[in-house]
Amino acid sequence: MHLDYRLNEDRETDWSSVTEEDLRYRVALGNLIFHIGDKDFSADWDWIPLVDLAASFAEIIRKLEGGSSSEIFEFTESDAWVRFQRKGDKVLVSTSYGEGVAEIALHSASAAVKSFRERLRSELDRKHPQAAHNAAVRKLLGAG
Amino acid sequence: MNPRLIAALILSFGLLLTAAPATGYAQVETSADQVILTHSRLQHIIERHWSDSTATGAGKFQAGITVDSLRDMINEAVRNGRARHNTHGRPGTLYEYDFQRQIGTTIDGGPATRLRVVVSNRNEVITAFPF
Numbered sequence: 001m002h003l004d005y006r007l008n009e010d011r012e013t014d015w016s017s018v019t020e021e022d023l024r025y026r027v028a029l030g031n032l033i034f035h036i037g038d039k040d041f042s043a044d045w046d047w048i049p050l051v052d053l054a055a056s057f058a059e060i061i062r063k064l065e066g067g068s069s070s071e072i073f074e075f076t077e078s079d080a081w082v083r084f085q086r087k088g089d090k091v092l093v094s095t096s097y098g099e100g101v102a103e104i105a106l107h108s109a110s111a112a113v114k115s116f117r118e119r120l121r122s123e124l125d126r127k128h129p130q131a132a133h134n135a136a137v138r139k140l141l142g143a144g
Numbered sequence: 145m146n147p148r149l150i151a152a153l154i155l156s157f158g159l160l161l162t163a164a165p166a167t168g169y170a171q172v173e174t175s176a177d178q179v180i181l182t183h184s185r186l187q188h189i190i191e192r193h194w195s196d197s198t199a200t201g202a203g204k205f206q207a208g209i210t211v212d213s214l215r216d217m218i219n220e221a222v223r224n225g226r227a228r229h230n231t232h233g234r235p236g237t238l239y240e241y242d243f244q245r246q247i248g249t250t251i252d253g254g255p256a257t258r259l260r261v262v263v264s265n266r267n268e269v270i271t272a273f274p275f
Contacts, residue, residue, distance in 0.1 A: 024234050025262075025270050026188075045201030047192065056232040074231055077192055077202045078251045079260065079275035097201075097251065 003112040004033040015130040023051040036102035041095045054117040055140040181269045193273045203273040205248040221259045236264045248274030
C-alpha cells in the first residue's frame with residue numbers, strides 16, 4: 001500500500017491561529033496518492049484537506065481495529081468516498097471514483113496511515129514552524 | 145482583472161445589500177434554526193462549485209444559479225433535508241436534500257439533483273455543493 005500526498009504551496013495561512021475547522025476544510029490542501037497493488041485510488045483534485053484526511057483515516061483504522069466491519073471516508077467537497085471493509089485481518093478498499101477492490105492486511109493499512117500522518121506533520125512543521133505549536137494541528141496529527 | 149473574480153465581487157456586494165450589511169452575514173431563515181452564509185464561505189462556494197469553476201473532483205452548480213437562488217436552496221436543504229452528524233470527528237452537521245430537478249453536475253459531469261450543505265457547530269455554512 002502506497003499512501004502519500006502532495007501538499008500545495010501556501011504562503012497565506014497564519015499557522016498560529018488555524019482552527020480545527022480550517023484544517024478540516026480550508027488549509028493544507030493538496031492531492032492524495034493512494035495505490036494498493038495494481039489499483040490506483042489517487043485523487044489529484046488539488047483541494048483535498050490533507051490534515052483532515054490523515055486524521056479521518058487514522059480514526060477509520062482505529063474503528064476497524066476496534067471491531068467495526070465497514071467505514072467510509074467522505075471527501076469534503078463532493079460525494080466521492082473511500083470505503084474500508086474489514087474481513088478478518090484484511091481490509092478491502094474501494095472508492096466511488098476508481099475501479100476495482102483492493103485488499104490489504106489491516107496492520108499494513110494501519111502502518112501506512114501512521115506513516116502518512118507523521119510525514120505530513122513533519123512537512124508542515126518544517127514549512128510552517130508555527131504549526132508545531134498549534135493545538136488543532138497537534139490534536140489532528142498528534143503531538144510528535 | 146479575472147472575470148470570475150469580478151463576478152464574485154458583484155455577487156458578494158449584492159449579498160451585502162440584500163442581507164445584513166452591519167455584520168456582513170447573510171442569515172438563512174429556517175423553521176427550526178438559522179444558518180449563516182459568510183462572505184468568505186460564499187467566495188469558497190463560488191470558487192470551487194460555480195459552473196465556471198475549474199476545480200476538478202467537485203460538484204458544480206448549474207449555470208444561471210445566483211447567490212439568491214443558492215441561498216434559497218441552502219435554506220430549503222437545511223429546513224427539509226436529511227440531517228446527519230459530520231463524519232469521523234469532523235465538527236458540524238450535514239444536510240442533504242433532493243430537489244427532484246437538476247441543480248448542477250456531479251464530479252463525473254452527470255446531472256446532479258441533490259445538494260449537500262455542511263454546517264458548523266456555530267450554524268455557519270462551511271460549504272455546499274451539488275451531487
